[in-house]
Amino acid sequence: MSLTETSSSKCFGGVQKIFSHDSKELGCKMNFAIYLPPQAEDGKVPLIFWLSGLTCTEQNFITKAGAQRAAAEHGVAIVCPDTSPRGLNIPGEDESWDFGSGAGFYVNAVVDPWKKNYRMYSYVTQELPELVFENFPVLPDKISIMGHSMGGHGALICALKNPGKYKTVSAFAPICNPSQGQWGQKNFSGLLGPRGSGDNDLWAQYDATLLLKSYVGPPMDILIDQGAGDPYLHELLPENFVKACQAVNMPVVLQMREGYDHGYYFIASFIDEHIKHHARYLKA
Amino acid sequence: MSLTETSSSKCFGGVQKIFSHDSKELGCKMNFAIYLPPQAEDGKVPLIFWLSGLTCTEQNFITKAGAQRAAAEHGVAIVCPDTSPRGLNIPGEDESWDFGSGAGFYVNAVVDPWKKNYRMYSYVTQELPELVFENFPVLPDKISIMGHSMGGHGALICALKNPGKYKTVSAFAPICNPSQGQWGQKNFSGLLGPRGSGDNDLWAQYDATLLLKSYVGPPMDILIDQGAGDPYLHELLPENFVKACQAVNMPVVLQMREGYDHGYYFIASFIDEHIKHHARYLKA
Numbered sequence: 001m002s003l004t005e006t007s008s009s010k011c012f013g014g015v016q017k018i019f020s021h022d023s024k025e026l027g028c029k030m031n032f033a034i035y036l037p038p039q040a041e042d043g044k045v046p047l048i049f050w051l052s053g054l055t056c057t058e059q060n061f062i063t064k065a066g067a068q069r070a071a072a073e074h075g076v077a078i079v080c081p082d083t084s085p086r087g088l089n090i091p092g093e094d095e096s097w098d099f100g101s102g103a104g105f106y107v108n109a110v111v112d113p114w115k116k117n118y119r120m121y122s123y124v125t126q127e128l129p130e131l132v133f134e135n136f137p138v139l140p141d142k143i144s145i146m147g148h149s150m151g152g153h154g155a156l157i158c159a160l161k162n163p164g165k166y167k168t169v170s171a172f173a174p175i176c177n178p179s180q181g182q183w184g185q186k187n188f189s190g191l192l193g194p195r196g197s198g199d200n201d202l203w204a205q206y207d208a209t210l211l212l213k214s215y216v217g218p219p220m221d222i223l224i225d226q227g228a229g230d231p232y233l234h235e236l237l238p239e240n241f242v243k244a245c246q247a248v249n250m251p252v253v254l255q256m257r258e259g260y261d262h263g264y265y266f267i268a269s270f271i272d273e274h275i276k277h278h279a280r281y282l283k284a
Numbered sequence: 285m286s287l288t289e290t291s292s293s294k295c296f297g298g299v300q301k302i303f304s305h306d307s308k309e310l311g312c313k314m315n316f317a318i319y320l321p322p323q324a325e326d327g328k329v330p331l332i333f334w335l336s337g338l339t340c341t342e343q344n345f346i347t348k349a350g351a352q353r354a355a356a357e358h359g360v361a362i363v364c365p366d367t368s369p370r371g372l373n374i375p376g377e378d379e380s381w382d383f384g385s386g387a388g389f390y391v392n393a394v395v396d397p398w399k400k401n402y403r404m405y406s407y408v409t410q411e412l413p414e415l416v417f418e419n420f421p422v423l424p425d426k427i428s429i430m431g432h433s434m435g436g437h438g439a440l441i442c443a444l445k446n447p448g449k450y451k452t453v454s455a456f457a458p459i460c461n462p463s464q465g466q467w468g469q470k471n472f473s474g475l476l477g478p479r480g481s482g483d484n485d486l487w488a489q490y491d492a493t494l495l496l497k498s499y500v501g502p503p504m505d506i507l508i509d510q511g512a513g514d515p516y517l518h519e520l521l522p523e524n525f526v527k528a529c530q531a532v533n534m535p536v537v538l539q540m541r542e543g544y545d546h547g548y549y550f551i552a553s554f555i556d557e558h559i560k561h562h563a564r565y566l567k568a
Contacts, residue, residue, distance in 0.1 A: 010513070010541075011549035066350030066552065229294070257294075265295035268350065 003135055006031070012072035013038035016062055021131065025123040026085040027116060032128060033058040034136060035068050039075035046142035046282035047132065048275070049166075050080045051124060051151030051158075054183070055102045058082045061148075064264035070272045074279035077138050081128055083150070085117045098183055099190055105178075106154030107206045109191035118191055121206070125158050125165075144278045146170040148267055149232070152224075153178055156208035156241075163217020167281040170223035170274045172267050173230055176241035177209035183235050209237070212244040222252040223277045225270045227260030287419055290315070296356035297322035300346055305415065309407040310369040311400060316412060317342040318420060319352050323359035330426035330451075330566035331416065332559070334364045335408060335435030335442075338467070339386045342366045345432075348548035354556045358563035361422050365412055367434070369401045382467055383474055389462075390438030391490045393475035402475055405490070409442050409449075428562045432456040432551060433516070434467070440492035440506075440525075447501020451565040454507035454558045456551050457514055460525035461493040467519050493521070496528040506536040507561045509554045511544030 007018045014037040023030045039045050048071075050061050061067065061080045071078050084104035090113050093100035104120035133140045144167045147155035152174020159169035178184020179195070184207070188195070192202045204210040222245065226238050238254050245252040260266040291302045298321040307314045323329050332355075334345050345351065345364045355362050368388035374397050377384035388404035417424045428451045431439035436458020443453035462468020463479070468491070472479070476486045488494040506529065510522050522538050529536040544550040 009545050009547055009549040010511075010543040010553070012553045016549050063348050063548070066353070068549070068552070069350065227294075259294040261293050263293055264347070265293040265300050265352070268352070269294070269296045 003131070011035065012068045014040065014068065014072050016068060018058060023123060023127060025119045025127045028085045028088055030086070030123075031058045031082050033062045033080040034132065035062065035071055035078045036136065037072045037075050037077060040077060040137045044137045044139045045075050045077050046144075046279070047077045047079060047138040048278050048282070049124065049129075049143065049145040049155075050078055051106060051145065051147030051154035052080065052083050053147075053149030053151050054083070054098050056083050056151075057102070060264065064268065065271050066268045067271045067275060070275035074275055074283070076275065076279055076282060077136065079128070079132055081124055084120060088117050090114065090117070099186055103150065103187060105150060105187040105191060106157060107188070107191055110202065111191055111193050114191050120154075121158075124154065125162060142167065142282045144168045144282055146274055146278065147174065148172040149236075149262065150175055150183070153184075153208060156222075157206055157211060159220060160208060160211040160215050161205070163215065166220075167284075168221055168223075168278055170277055172225050172270070172274075173227060173232070173236055173262055174208070174224060174238070175236055177207060177237040179203045179207045179210065180237055180240065181235040209241045209244045212241075212248050212250060215248065215250070219249070219251055221277070221281065222250065223274060224252065224254045225274070226254060226256055227262060227266045228256045228258045229260055230262045232262050287415070295319065296352045298324065298352065298356050300352060302342060307407060307411060309403045309411045312369045312372055314370070314407075315342045315366050317346045317364040318416065319346065319355055319362045320420065321356045321359050321361060324361060324421045328421045328423045329359050329361050330428070330563070331361045331363060331422040332562050332566070333408065333413075333427065333429040333439075334362055335390060335429070335431030335438035336364065336367050337431075337433030337435050338367070338382050340367050340435070341386070344548065348552065349555050350552045351555045351559060354559035358559055358567070360559065360563055360566060361420065363412070363416055365408055368404060372401050374398065374401070383470055387434065387471060389434060389471040389475060390441060391472070391475055394486065395475055395477050398475050404438075405442070408438065409446060426451065426566045428452045428566055430454040430558055430562065431458065433520075433546065434459055436508075437462055437468075437492060441490055441495060443504060444492060444495040444499050445489070447499065450504075451568075452505055452507075452562055454561055456509050456554070456558075457511060457516070457520055457546055458492070458508060458522070459520055461491060461521040463487045463491045463494065464521055464524065465519040493525045493528045496525075496532050496534060499532065499534070503533070503535055505561070505565065506534065507558060508536065508538045509558070510538060510540055511546060511550045512540045512542045513544055514546045516546050
């Protein structure tokens with residue numbers, strides 16, 4: 001697969017790059033960002049995937065979170081995909097800020113007209129990792145995943161649906177139980193169809209709180225930071241996820257941060273702790 | 285003067301806020317950003333002014349530089365104004381990216397139709413500081429100034445034209461000798477008129493390299509970081525400034541950073557060092 005480098009800037013001794021490529025899963029051109037720490041000049045390094053929230057592109061995290069400093073310190077790479085397919089001219093794709101473009105929700109859609117292209121789950125767990133392993137000095141068996149809001153949901157489900165693939169997972173203000181919130185319900189209805197039951201309950205296969213019940217794999221040390229002043233708490237429902245973790249003895253730490261909201265100033269304030277958490281497992 | 289708070293987010297234990305106000309100097313509504321570190325809850329803190337570059341608003345530095353972490357650590361506030369008056373409907377104000385809106389160049393214009401409003405020098409050295417001192421827990425006798433590119437020029441001239449007012453000054457990739465570069469010549473011509481001579485050489489009164497010759501005041505420990513891979517080096521001319529400093533025994537450190545460009549990934553990589561430099565003089 002061919003990559004086109006669209007920007008490259010030295011940053012904290014490493015390099016922050018953006019690439020575009022033609023995605024087979026999504027059927028469109030996609031951008032992703034990769035930060036390579038200085039250690040990547042001398043050998044392969046571990047890799048953290050970052051999944052962003054509603055309305056974001058591959059740019060938000062790399063410009064606003066200030067993660068490169070800690071990534072350089074710990075010698076880990078970070079890859080950030082865009083949050084949905086782009087420019088497909090699907091009717092309705094640009095009509096609302098929380099559905100369609102910028103809102104892939106990290107699922108594989110099964111409903112027309114979305115199912116052909118809205119396959120962000122396969123993109124972020126298969127196509128993008130393979131592309132990155134082929135083209136950059138990263139260690140395929142030392143990867144982990146984190147994200148924010150919709151991307152926190154994405155990180156949790158990717159980790160829970162692929163036991164052992166990711167060494168750890170963390171999230172900022174993740175949508176923890178999308179079946180129970182308006183954002184999740186709107187996107188699951190639109191992309192997955194009406195909620196089914198039993199084996200036909202596709203929603204449950206993309207809901208972190210529900211996935212926990214069927215998780216079989218190594219315990220993961222899950223780290224969640226949540227602003228206590230976040231105006232979207234009713235969409236996020238971290239307490240549901242923590243209860244579900246406790247029920248199955250999954251280690252989880254939920255750090256409620258007094259006064260913090262849902263935005264990147266919150267993420268920047270605690271990103272160092274998250275990267276340190278990931279580095280601990282990636283370099284073990 | 286009345287301030288309107290337009291946003292507020294907790295960040296590294298302090299708070300990042302944006303305000304708007306009606307500026308008398310500029311004759312329009314202006315936004316500025318202020319970061320108050322956690323220490324400002326218990327008393328007055330020192331203050332650094334940050335001046336941004338061409339095309340920027342009050343947002344660029346606060347979202348991209350990652351300065352709040354070090355500001356919180358050292359207990360200093362940071363104020364970031366916008367880079368020009370806005371929305372005045374002056375003919376030509378929005379025709380080029382490097383003149384008019386987003387390009388106030390930190391001078392007081394004397395040429396019509398700009399001279400009524402394009403008074404960024406007085407705004408950033410007088411009106412804005414007074415507004416900030418009146419409304420926030422900062423120490424008026426513990427202030428310093430820094431900036432980037434056009435704003436690095438702004439920081440250097442503000443410090444050199446007001447001996448003793450700022451405890452120190454630093455800059456990232458500043459336009460050091462604007463009389464000799466195309467950006468400077470375009471803006472000086474447009475805002476100050478054709479270059480005069482002797483006492484009528486208004487350009488020299490806003491050119492850091494030329495101002496050094498007439499500086500009478502305490503020596504300042506000037507810190508400059510410059511990307512060696514910066515594509516705009518021919519506009520910036522740091523070597524001219526350093527030579528002029530050496531001629532008058534002004535302490536200056538110019539750190540040429542191999543491989544770094546002109547953007548915020550460069551600034552973010554070294555902002556900690558600059559804030560530490562300022563804190564050393566602000567807290568002395």
